[in-house]
Amino acid sequence: MKSLTLFKKSLLSTAVLVGTMTLVGCASSVPAGKYADGIHDVSAKGKKSVITLTVEVKNGHIVDVKTKSHKETESLYLNAERLLSKVLANNGHEGIDAVSGATYSSNGILEAINSLPRADGSKPEFVAVGAKDDSAGEDFKLKWSIQPQLGLLKGDYYYQEARFRQGHMGSVAIVTELNNANNVIFAEFNESGRPNYYTRLYQGVPKRMSEYNFSMGKKKGTAWVQSALTMEKLMVEQDKLTFELNPDFDPTLGNKLxxxxxxxYAGIDVVAGASNSIQQSMVPLTAKIHAQINGEGTHERFYQHAEKLVDAKGNWTGVTAMLRIVVDSQTKQITKAHYDEIFADEKVQIKDASQKKFYRQSKYESINYVEPARIGFNVMIDALNGHLQQGGSLFLIDDLPATGDTGSYAATGFTKRSNAWDNYLAQAEILYTQMRQDGVIVKHSK
Structure with a gap:
């Protein structure tokens, strides 16, 4: 009996020892915690202030996270603060999107978490993120480019516009080589929605660089601008501005792609996305331009300069500045001017997370872009065009919207100078120098 008891104790001791060894073995295989243990105050810049969080870490895992201080807009920060529970559940910020409408505050929270001291001593670089629903939903598979030709472009200028099909406004700009009308070097077609368009957002809105292409693409599988780009490429490569009528045209087959x-018209069976626009607007308008080229010609000159905007380190921000000026070579006066800032074709190329949703759009044509100066970007540029058409200086623009800090949004509609004006002035200097060298513009005061 005694020997049996000793045998049982021996088995129990062995089991305990094996169990202990097993636990030790398991513990040694568990990876070290991600973060350094302790209570840490971490901070990062939000939209209006520094956001400071207090984070408690045990065994390498975040067990508590609270806001210690901030001076953000309270309503926006309350939305962004919903990320704290996600950080806690995720044990970090990786893979978490910003909250729509509170992108800056969200990135301040996520960047602060990124700065938590790591158990392995590493310091990963923080990459700003956008809201999950940026660009109005799921990833968009269609591809097209709206990027302008970089550098200087100049030539003889032709332009036609007219309303068609229920009131849409179509326009075509053609630029030919100086004194060589047979060489088409630039073609651009645009269209604005009719004033009574069934989608109110697109009433009077240009389609080329606006959200319209995404909306149409999701409905019909192709973006409007893809057809325009195809036709423009054809016109430039073949110096072709007129098209023969298709002798077998059957309008009843209109929807059979x-x-x-x-x-x-014959030879353009590549425009499924905007066949009505091409057939009823672009082709007839270019035919008018062709007639003008072979008739009275033009004394207007086209000048364009486009340049990628870079940050302090010389890296592209994902935004391209573009200025166009049309000048009458006889009167040497500006007849048309347009400045725009165009977002990159892909989200990843745009450095400012809050602006990623505007990819393949421009500030002027986007219906959702919010100008930080608190006034419509299109209003600013339309005012610039009017100013220059009336003989105003390219450089003395203090009478234009958002060219100075007013400090009174309620009274004036904007609160600070738009940095777009500084970008514009840089492009204006380039074009002005070239136009003066060519002798096509009067002297402008600086």
């Missing part, structure tokens, strides 16, 4: 006889 693979039927060549559905199109009014």
């Amino acid at each position: 693979k039927e060549p006889n559905r199109l009014k």
